[in-house]
Amino acid sequence: MDYILIAELAVSGLFVGLMYALVSLGIVLIYKTSGLVNLAQGAMAMTGGYVTWAIAAGLGAPMWIAIMAALVVMFGAGMMVERLALRRMIGQPVIMTIMLTLGIEIMLRGLMPGVFGAAVKRLDIGIPQAPLFLGELLINRATLIGGVISLGLIVLSLAFFNSRYGVVMRAVADDQTASWSVGIRVERAIAVAWGLGAVMATSAGILWGATQGVDWSLSLLLVKALAIAILGGLDSIPGVLLAGLIVGVAESLATGIIDPLVGGGTRDIVASVIILVTLLLKPHGLFGREHIERV
Amino acid sequence: MAVNRRIFVSGTAATLAAPALIPSHAFGQDKVIRFTMAQDFTRIYTFVTSEYSQGQRDYFTLINERGGVNGHRIQADVADHANDLPRAIEAYERGKREGAVLCDPLSTPVARALVPRALEDKINLITAFSGRSDAADGSAFPYVLPLSINYWTQAGLIVDHFAKVAGGSLRGKKIVFVHIDTPFGKEPLPILQVLAQRQGFELVTFPYTPPGNDQAAIWPQVRRARPDFVMFWGAGVGQTVAMTEAIRNGLPMDRVSSSVWMSESDMEVVGKAAAKGVMKVEPCASGRDPKPIKDILAEVVAKGKGAGPEAKIGTAYYNYGVQMASLMVEGVRKAFEKSPNGPITGAWLNEGLRSISNFTAEGMLPPTTVTKEDHQGGGQGRISQWDGTKFVPITGWFTANQDVVWGEVKKYSEEFRRTGK
Numbered sequence: 001m002d003y004i005l006i007a008e009l010a011v012s013g014l015f016v017g018l019m020y021a022l023v024s025l026g027i028v029l030i031y032k033t034s035g036l037v038n039l040a041q042g043a044m045a046m047t048g049g050y051v052t053w054a055i056a057a058g059l060g061a062p063m064w065i066a067i068m069a070a071l072v073v074m075f076g077a078g079m080m081v082e083r084l085a086l087r088r089m090i091g092q093p094v095i096m097t098i099m100l101t102l103g104i105e106i107m108l109r110g111l112m113p114g115v116f117g118a119a120v121k122r123l124d125i126g127i128p129q130a131p132l133f134l135g136e137l138l139i140n141r142a143t144l145i146g147g148v149i150s151l152g153l154i155v156l157s158l159a160f161f162n163s164r165y166g167v168v169m170r171a172v173a174d175d176q177t178a179s180w181s182v183g184i185r186v187e188r189a190i191a192v193a194w195g196l197g198a199v200m201a202t203s204a205g206i207l208w209g210a211t212q213g214v215d216w217s218l219s220l221l222l223v224k225a226l227a228i229a230i231l232g233g234l235d236s237i238p239g240v241l242l243a244g245l246i247v248g249v250a251e252s253l254a255t256g257i258i259d260p261l262v263g264g265g266t267r268d269i270v271a272s273v274i275i276l277v278t279l280l281l282k283p284h285g286l287f288g289r290e291h292i293e294r295v
Numbered sequence: 296m297a298v299n300r301r302i303f304v305s306g307t308a309a310t311l312a313a314p315a316l317i318p319s320h321a322f323g324q325d326k327v328i329r330f331t332m333a334q335d336f337t338r339i340y341t342f343v344t345s346e347y348s349q350g351q352r353d354y355f356t357l358i359n360e361r362g363g364v365n366g367h368r369i370q371a372d373v374a375d376h377a378n379d380l381p382r383a384i385e386a387y388e389r390g391k392r393e394g395a396v397l398c399d400p401l402s403t404p405v406a407r408a409l410v411p412r413a414l415e416d417k418i419n420l421i422t423a424f425s426g427r428s429d430a431a432d433g434s435a436f437p438y439v440l441p442l443s444i445n446y447w448t449q450a451g452l453i454v455d456h457f458a459k460v461a462g463g464s465l466r467g468k469k470i471v472f473v474h475i476d477t478p479f480g481k482e483p484l485p486i487l488q489v490l491a492q493r494q495g496f497e498l499v500t501f502p503y504t505p506p507g508n509d510q511a512a513i514w515p516q517v518r519r520a521r522p523d524f525v526m527f528w529g530a531g532v533g534q535t536v537a538m539t540e541a542i543r544n545g546l547p548m549d550r551v552s553s554s555v556w557m558s559e560s561d562m563e564v565v566g567k568a569a570a571k572g573v574m575k576v577e578p579c580a581s582g583r584d585p586k587p588i589k590d591i592l593a594e595v596v597a598k599g600k601g602a603g604p605e606a607k608i609g610t611a612y613y614n615y616g617v618q619m620a621s622l623m624v625e626g627v628r629k630a631f632e633k634s635p636n637g638p639i640t641g642a643w644l645n646e647g648l649r650s651i652s653n654f655t656a657e658g659m660l661p662p663t664t665v666t667k668e669d670h671q672g673g674g675q676g677r678i679s680q681w682d683g684t685k686f687v688p689i690t691g692w693f694t695a696n697q698d699v700v701w702g703e704v705k706k707y708s709e710e711f712r713r714t715g716k
Binding site (some may be wrong): 002003005008009012013016033110113114118119120121122124129130131138140141142143145211212213215217218219224251252263264265267268 | 337341342380476501502504505506508509511513514515516518519531532535536539541543544545561563564566569617
C-alpha cells in the first residue's frame, strides 16, 4: 500500500469536495428560501464560466473585472429566472416547477456551446501550474486555491443567513404566508435567493473552468452537487460543507483503491451510490430538517 | 387537351417527385460527383468537426475552381448528424437517394453502424481516425476505407519512438497508458499488451470516466507509478485535462505523448508554454507551409470563398480535413483513369480509391498507397512535438510494429467475416 498516494488522494479529495460543495451551495440557498430543487445549477455553473470567458476573451477585459462583471450579470440572470419563469408557475404542482428547472438545464447546455463554440475554452485566473510539494506529498495548486475560495464562500453564506436579510429569507423559507402577513416581500426574497444561487454557480464555474477549461462538461457538476445536497440535507449549509468533504474524499479514494481492483469507472458511481443510500436510510440527509405536517 | 385540376395536380406531383427517382448515374450527366459529409457538429466530436469540415470544403472549392476532376465538380453535402445514429442513417440514406458515392461521417459509433449498409449499397465509407481499426483489411471491408493510420498503428508508432528515445530498447522500462474508459480509449490496449510482452516493458493502465473533465485522482497515481513514458488517449476536454494534470503533477512533458487527437486549440487551453515538449502522432503535415494549404489561401480564401475563419487554416484538424479531401479527389482521378466514361457509382469510385499509389498531396502527406488489401494506406505517420508555439516534426514519416498491428487487424476482420460483427 502506497500511503503517500493515499494521503495525496485524500487531500486532493478534500479540496475537490469543497469545490463541489460550492455548486451544491446554490441548490441549498434556493431550496432554503423557495422550497424548490434547482436542477439547472450545473448548467448555471457552466453558463457562469462561459460568461466570464466571453467578457475576458471577447471584450478583452482584465480577468478580475471579467469575474466581477460575470458575477453581476449572473446575479441578474438568476433573478430574471425567478421573475420570468418561476413566478408564472405559482399555483402549479411543485413537480412542474422542478421540471421547468430541468428544462432550463437542457436549454443552457445546448445554448452556450452553440453561442460561444463547443471547443474547450481557457480560463486563466492566474493559478500557477507548477506542482507544490510538502515533503513527498504533492498538492495540486488549482484545487488547493479552488477549495480555499469555496470554503470562504460557504462560510460567508453561513454569515449571510445570520444577517438581517438572511433572517428574512429564513422566515420566507419557514412560512411564506406568515411572511406575507408581516409585510415581507416574499417574491423579492426568493428572487434574491435565485440571484445568490447563480452567483455561487458562477463562482464554481470559474474555479472549475480554471481547473479543467470551460465547456459543456461543466454542467455535469450537477450530479455531484445533488449528491452533496442530499447527503448534507437540502436546507443545511453546514451539511453541504461536511457532505462535500465526504463525497470528494470518497470519490478520490475510490479511484485510487477500488479502480485498480475492478478496472476503473468507480468515481462517478460514488455520487450515485451516496444519493441512493442517503435517500433509503436518511431521506433528509445528515443535517436536513424533517418537515412534519399536522393533518 | 383541357387541363383539369386532376391533371394539374398529378403533373405537379410528378415534376416534384422526379429528381428523387432519377438514378445516381444520371448525375454524371450534370458533371457532379456527390459526397455525403454528414458529421457531428454539435455533440461529441465538436472539438474537431468544424475545422476538419472547413479543410475539406476549402479543398473541394480549390479543385472545383480549377475546373473539377475531368470536368466534374465535387459536391460535398454537409449536414449535422450530432453523433445520433437515426439522424446519421437518415443522412446516409438521403445521400444514397441523391446519388452520393462516398460518405464521411467522422464518428466511430456512426461509422460502425453504417458498415453493413455501406458494404451492401457499395458506397465508400471513409473512416479516417474513427470507426473500426480492422477496416484496414480491404479484403474483408471493401467499401470501408480509413485511408490513414488507425489507432493500433498510432500506438505502435509511439512505442517505437519511445524505444528510440530510451536508446533503442524499452526492456525494463515502464509505460503508463492513461485512457478514456470507452471502446475508443481501450482500442490500443491489445497492441500495447503484445508489444509489452515482446519488448519487455511494463505496461500500467489508468482508465478515466468519460468525458474526462475530472482526472484529479488519476494523475497522482500516474506520478507515483514513476513511469519512464506516458501515453494518454482521449478526445476533447479529456485531452486538455490530461495534459493539464500531467503538468500539475510535474511529469516531464517530453516523455508524454498522445494520438492524432491533439491540436493547437488544445495547447491554448492548457497554456502554450506549460505544454512545451508534449508529443503527438501526425498523420499529415500541419501549419500553412504545405503546398495545398498555400494554394487554398491563394485561390480560395483570397477570393473570399473560404468555408470558415481564416485563423483556423493550417491547424492540425483543418489539415486532417485537407488530407482526407485530397485522398478522395485522388481516388476520383484514379477512377477516371480506369474508367473515363463511368458510370459514376460507388463501385466506380471504389476502384479509384483502392488504386491510390504513392500519393503525397505535394508533400503534405506521407506516401500513401491504398490497395485492395490495405485500406490504411501503408501505415505511415510521424511524431511531432509542441515547441511552445507550434508542432514541430521530430521524426520523418515512418511505420513501425506493423506485424503486430496486422496480426490484430486479421484477427478481428476474420471474426467479422465469420460473424458479421
